[in-house]
Amino acid sequence: xxxxxxxxxxxxxxxxxxxxxxxxxxxxxxxxxxxxxxxxxxxxxxxxxxxxxxxxxxxxxxxxxxxxxxxxxxxxxxxxxxxxxxxxxxxxxxxxxxxxxxxxxxxxxxxxxxxxxxxxxxxxxxxxxxxxxxxxxxxxxxxxxxxxxxxxxxxxxxxxxxxxxxxxxxxxxxxxxxxxxxxxx
Amino acid sequence: xxxxxxxxxxxxxxxxxxxxxxxxxxxxxxxxxxxxxxxxxxxxxxxxxxxxxxxxxxxxxxxxxxxxxxxxxxxxxxxxxxxxxxxxxxxxxxxxxxxxxxxxxxxxxxxxxxxxxxxxxxxxxxxxxxxxxxxxxxxxxxxxxxxxxxxxxxxxxxxxxxxxxxxxxxxxxxxxxxxxxxxxxxxxxxxxxxxxxxxxxxxxxxxxxxxxxxxxxxxxxxxxxxxxxxxxxxxxxxxxxxxxxxxxxxxxxxxxxxxxxxxxxxxxxxxxxxxxxxxxxxxxxxxxxxxxxxxxxxxxxxxxxxxxxxxxxxxxxxxxxxxxxxxxxxxxxxxxxxxxxxxxxxxxxxxxxxxxxxxxxxxxxxxxxxxxxxxxxxxxxxxxxxxxxxxxxxxxxxxxxxxxxxxxxxxxxxxxxxxxxxxxxxxxxxxxxxxxxxxxxxxxxxxxxxxxxxxxxxxxxxxxxxxxxxxxxxxxxxxxxxxxxxxxxxxxxxxxxxxxxxxxxxxxxxxxxxxxxxxxxxxxxxxxxxxxxxxxxxxxxxxxxxxxxxxxxxxxxxxxxxxxxxxxx
Numbered sequence: 001x002x003x004x005x006x007x008x009x010x011x012x013x014x015x016x017x018x019x020x021x022x023x024x025x026x027x028x029x030x031x032x033x034x035x036x037x038x039x040x041x042x043x044x045x046x047x048x049x050x051x052x053x054x055x056x057x058x059x060x061x062x063x064x065x066x067x068x069x070x071x072x073x074x075x076x077x078x079x080x081x082x083x084x085x086x087x088x089x090x091x092x093x094x095x096x097x098x099x100x101x102x103x104x105x106x107x108x109x110x111x112x113x114x115x116x117x118x119x120x121x122x123x124x125x126x127x128x129x130x131x132x133x134x135x136x137x138x139x140x141x142x143x144x145x146x147x148x149x150x151x152x153x154x155x156x157x158x159x160x161x162x163x164x165x166x167x168x169x170x171x172x173x174x175x176x177x178x179x180x181x182x183x184x185x
Numbered sequence: 186x187x188x189x190x191x192x193x194x195x196x197x198x199x200x201x202x203x204x205x206x207x208x209x210x211x212x213x214x215x216x217x218x219x220x221x222x223x224x225x226x227x228x229x230x231x232x233x234x235x236x237x238x239x240x241x242x243x244x245x246x247x248x249x250x251x252x253x254x255x256x257x258x259x260x261x262x263x264x265x266x267x268x269x270x271x272x273x274x275x276x277x278x279x280x281x282x283x284x285x286x287x288x289x290x291x292x293x294x295x296x297x298x299x300x301x302x303x304x305x306x307x308x309x310x311x312x313x314x315x316x317x318x319x320x321x322x323x324x325x326x327x328x329x330x331x332x333x334x335x336x337x338x339x340x341x342x343x344x345x346x347x348x349x350x351x352x353x354x355x356x357x358x359x360x361x362x363x364x365x366x367x368x369x370x371x372x373x374x375x376x377x378x379x380x381x382x383x384x385x386x387x388x389x390x391x392x393x394x395x396x397x398x399x400x401x402x403x404x405x406x407x408x409x410x411x412x413x414x415x416x417x418x419x420x421x422x423x424x425x426x427x428x429x430x431x432x433x434x435x436x437x438x439x440x441x442x443x444x445x446x447x448x449x450x451x452x453x454x455x456x457x458x459x460x461x462x463x464x465x466x467x468x469x470x471x472x473x474x475x476x477x478x479x480x481x482x483x484x485x486x487x488x489x490x491x492x493x494x495x496x497x498x499x500x501x502x503x504x505x506x507x508x509x510x511x512x513x514x515x516x517x518x519x520x521x522x523x524x525x526x527x528x529x530x531x532x533x534x535x536x537x538x539x540x541x542x543x544x545x546x547x548x549x550x551x552x553x554x555x556x557x558x559x560x561x562x563x564x565x566x567x568x569x570x571x572x573x574x575x576x577x578x579x580x581x582x583x584x585x586x587x588x589x590x591x592x593x594x595x596x597x598x599x600x601x602x603x604x605x606x607x608x609x610x611x612x613x614x615x616x617x618x619x620x621x622x623x624x625x626x627x628x629x630x631x632x633x634x635x636x637x638x639x640x641x642x643x644x645x646x647x648x649x650x651x652x653x654x655x656x657x658x659x660x661x662x663x664x665x666x667x668x669x670x671x672x673x674x675x676x677x678x679x680x681x682x683x684x685x686x687x688x689x690x691x692x693x694x695x696x697x698x699x700x701x702x703x704x705x706x707x708x709x710x711x712x713x714x715x716x717x718x719x720x721x722x723x724x725x726x727x728x729x730x731x732x733x734x735x736x737x738x739x740x741x742x743x744x745x746x747x748x749x750x751x752x753x754x
Contacts, residue, residue, distance in 0.1 A: 031229050031244050061244055063398040065291050069384040070398070120351035121295065124343060125380050144229050146241075 020054045022172055023074035023129070024163065025067070027060040027081050027115065034089075034139030034152045038080040041137075041159050048160060050175040055167070067118050076170050077129040078163060079115065083136030090155040092162050095134045133166050135159065187214060190717050192724070193221070202693060202732055205544075206709065206723060213712050213723065218693045218705040219544065220553035227683045228537060235261040235675050236405045236649060238683065242671070243399055245685065249733060250399050251284045251390060252664040253685065256671040259479075261405045263504045264658025264675050265651065268477035270644040273407035275634040276393055276420075278473045278483070279428070280400065281662070282627035283389035286435060288665035288731070289620045290386065290443060293613060294379035297728040300721065301450050302364060302372040305357040308341050310366035315374070318367050322449060325441040327378050328371065336374040356721045364453055375446055382438045385431045389627075392428050393420070407646035412638055425635065432628055439624050447617040448589060451610050452596025460712055461609030461726035463692070463704030464562045466490045467569035470508070470670070471500055472663035473626050475633070479503035483626050484570065485577040486663055488558060492604055497576035504659050512670065512686065515555040518548065518695035527698055529557060532672035533657050535684035551695040555703065556686050562703045565667030565691045566730065567615035568606050574622070575603060585621040589614050609708070612729040651678040664688055666731050689733050705730065 026042030029035040042057045051057070056074075060067055071077060083093060100119075122128035137159055140149040148156075164174045193203035205217040227245075230238045239257035243250040255277055262269060312333040319328030343350060356362070364372070387397055393410065394400025402408050411419040451458070466489070473483035480502045487499040487507070500508045513529035516522065522540040523530060530536060542549045555562070563569075574582025586603065593601050593614070606615050660671040667688035674682040694703035702710070708726050715722065 029244060031241065059399065061250065061398050063250070065295065066250075066387070066398040068291075068380065069387045072384070117351060121380060124339065124351055125377055126339070146229065 021074045022055045022076040022078070022167070022170060023058060023071065024055065024078045024080065024167070025058050025060045025071070027062065027067075027079060029062045031144060031146060032142045033145045033147065034137070034149055035082050035142045036146070037082045037137045037139065037148060037152055037159070040148060041080045041156065041163065044156060045160055045163060048177055048179075049164065050177055051167075052173060055172055064115070065118060067115065068121065071118060071129065072122055072127050074129045075131075077132045078166055079132070079134045080159070080163060081134065081136050082139040082142070083134075085136075085138060087138050089138050089140035089149070090151040091138045092155055092158045093136045093138070094162060094166070095136075097131055097133075100132050100134050131170075135162050135166065188717060190714075190720060192720055202727070204705070204709070204723060204727060206714070206720070208714055208717055211713055211715065213709050213714055216702075216706045216709040216723075217544075217546070217550055218553075218695065218703065219551040220693060227535075227685055230680050230683045232679050234678065235264070235651075235673060235680050238673070238680060239403050239405070240399075242683075242685065249664060249666070249669070249687075251280060251394065251397075252662045252669050253671070254400055254403050255281060256660040256662045256664075256669050256685070257673075258403050258405050258660065259503060259662065260658045260660030260671040260673040261649070261675070262658070263479075263660060264656045264673055265405075265649055267406055267649050268647055269407050269474075269479070270642075270647060271475065271477055272412060272634060272637055272642060273645045274474050274477070275630045275637070276402070276408050276410055276645070278630045279627055279634070280390055280393050281472065282623040282630065283386050283393075285623045285665045286439065286620055286627070287383055287386035287390065289616050289623075290379050290383050290439075292665075292731045293443060293447065293616065294376045296731070297613070297725075298372055298376060298446075298450070299352065299355050300725045300728055301362070301454060302376075303357050303359075303362040303369050304340060304352050304355060304373055305344065306362070306364070306366045307369035307373045308337060308344055310337065310370035312337055312370065315367040315370040319371050323441045323445040325437065325445065327442070328374070333370060333374050336377055337370055339377075340373060356719050359719055359721050360715055361721050361725075364450075368449065368453065372446065372450070375442055378438070378442070382435065385434050389428050389431050392424055392431075404646055406649045407644075410645055412643045412645060414638070422638075425631070429631055432631060435624065439620055444585075444589070444617045444621060445592070447613050448592035448596065451589075451593050451614055454610060455593065455597045455599060455601070457610035457725070458601055458605040458608045460722075461612075461708045461729060462607045463568075463708045463730075464564040464702075465492050465607060466558070466561060466563045467492060467572045468558050468563040468565050468668055468691070469500075469569040469573045470661040470663045470668045471502075472661070473630070474503070483629070484574065484582075484622065484663060485579050486570070486573050486661075486668070487577070488563070489569065489572040489576055492572060492607060494572070494576035497573065499573075499577060500661075503661055508661065508670075509659055511559045513557050513560070514684075514686065515557060515698045517555070517698045518550055519554045520549050520552050521554065529560070529698065532659075532670070532684040532686055533674050533682060535672065535682065537684075549695075551693075553690055553694050555694040555697040556691050557697055560697075560699075562694065562697055562701055562707075563691060564607070564704045565688045566612065567619045567667070568611060569667060570663060571606060571615045571618055572603075579622075581622045581625050582618065585618040589618050609726045609729045612731075616731075651675070653677065655681065666733060667691065689730075692730050693732060705732075 026038035028038035187207040187209040190206045203219045207215040239254045242257045243254035315333045316330040391397040395402045413419045469486040471482035471486040475481045515529045520541045655676045657674045662669045670686045672684045692704045
């Protein structure tokens with residue numbers, strides 16, 4: 001059900017802020033080194049910036065259809081994931097809207113099948129986000145391990161800056177937090 | 186001369202599964218089920234604190250995070266012989282039931298109905314006739330003509346756009362599609378409604394588990410939900426009332442829509458009760474414990490060899506040797522090696538050392554291991570649970586099984602025997618039966634929790650105490666896809682070995698040491714395939730198992746883009 005109650009004030013609770021909800025969704029497997037970059041990035045974003053209440057940071061793990069209720073009713077969706085492509089490991093890449101499904105068809109992210117299906121289902125239902133951005137990092141290693149490789153870890157600042165830039169473009173005010181006072185989300 | 190068909194990847198599933206078929210004269214003569222991603226994830230918890238394992242291992246799968254988390258805490262509790270407060274059992278039970286309902290609804294409508302429902306045909310239906318059909322089979326109040334017209338309009342614009350989106354992978358117009366346009370429209374309409382309903386089940390998991398997709402409320406020894414009747418930030422009566430609202434909302438859809446739709450599809454495709462039988466020995470676990478030590482359960486489990494109720498061997502408790510003595514894993518046809526040759530290993534002694542050889546028809550061909558029970562493959566999943574229920578006189582299972590079989594009989598005029606549940610359609614029917622059982626249990630657990638709180642019991646956690654030296658435990662869960670077991674060996678408060686034997690491993694395994702096939706292969710061998718270029722029939726059968734290879738095996742490479750390769754041999 002589409003919520004038409006446009007409320008952009010802070011303090012929106014439950015479905016009230018749904019129409020303006022901005023979702024930053026990190027996906028990936030935390031147990032497979034660089035595969036988990038999306039999750040690491042969402043955590044970093046939450047500890048480096050104070051974000052308005054209509055912005056939600058979600059650790060989506062490797063979920064497929066479980067993301068249905070998570071994504072539904074977000075007006076703006078930004079997905080962060082590990083993406084395999086020709087570029088060098090650590091490269092940050094960005095795709096917007098119609099580029100995203102085209103990208104999905106090339107099957108470079110291990111999670112896209114689930115996510116592409118979820119977006120297609122929501123678009124049939126009429127509750128898909130109005131805009132979707134995919135921000136990715138080219139992984140170096142995806143073996144069993146909970147740490148990022150150095151080359152991908154080094155790309156974190158660029159990755160966060162790209163996401164913050166994308167949020168700012170959507171009119172979201174991202175307020176940097178002092179590094180000495182990180183707030184865990 | 187046979188023709189080799191490779192379906193890779195199988196779509197509309199989680200994870201990466203490849204199926205190879207040799208086809209002769211329109212029949213599958215031999216099949217290979219191959220997991221295409223490596224699974225070695227258990228190694229990551231070695232040497233860690235057993236109390237942390239659940240939060241890590243729930244990440245081995247994106248779909249069944251919840252059941253992996255529960256299996257893990259149960260494994261450690263079993264190793265420590267640690268009791269769990271009944272409130273914690275009730276809360277876990279509710280999470281498990283709601284998760285099961287979510288899985289079954291999504292599996293039927295969103296992952297497999299499109300194998301039976303022709304969406305292109307639905308666009309040609311008369312919405313009034315659809316509404317009348319809906320009215321004639323159930324009390325579900327979402328079947329009005331206006332609502333059906335709305336769905337049809339959405340569908341028509343989607344088809345007109347040329348971008349089929351979610352429907353782009355279907356075999357529309359395939360000769361094996363048999364539903365009339367009106368039934369197809371009704372099913373597409375319920376597909377949309379189910380997209381809404383699945384959220385309600387998810388809300389229950391999220392409210393009790395503090396978060397989805399990864400629940401946060403577990404602890405070895407109970408749950409971290411503090412129960413209070415007043416304060417914020419804990420499980421309050423208000424939150425429990427919200428949970429109850431969602432439970433109540435789910436009722437009508439499950440009983441009047443999902444259960445009825447499964448019967449309608451089953452009645453329209455009754456020949457599929459004779460196609461797709463898997464291994465005929467069934468294994469399930471008792472679940473939904475109602476006492477602290479895991480010896481009293483709301484749903485029974487056990488081993489039913491040959492599907493014969495008289496041969497049923499009950500598994501009576503968590504860690505029962507009736508289970509643990511007989512489970513082993515073999516790797517003769519899997520891309521692993523064991524240190525001491527091919528002899529089967531008990532999961533507590535399990536090894537995960539990769540040995541990739543390329544795809545060998547007669548040798549190794551999968552990243553999935555072959556689990557065995559009493560040295561033979563077993564079928565886990567909804568049919569196994571229904572067999573265990575019937576064999577042990579579990580009243581809710583018997584009641585809903587009878588109701589399903591009666592409905593199908595009234596639609597087809599033919600009697601369907603319980604033995605025919607071991608089939609492609611039987612798996613859908615058994616899942617709908619289980620959904621009703623899970624719904625009742627969900628409601629009852631909520632009431633039991635409220636009653637217990639009313640008696641003043643707020644306990645949700647017992648502090649774990651680690652004995653010196655080595656101990657081992659098993660965590661059993663009757664998960665949506667079937668028996669899930671986590672096996673842990675603890676040495677001085679550190680994990681020494683950890684193995685997860687997951688439902689899809691039992692079902693999708695390559696052949697075992699005696700070259701006996703597992704359920705996926707058994708179910709395909711001998712069945713017909715009308716058009717090798719559009720292999721709808723094997724997809725129907727494989728989808729009926731609710732494949733989830735994301736944890737049976739794990740991520741490496743899915744860069745191949747081919748979906749079907751057809752090669753004449």
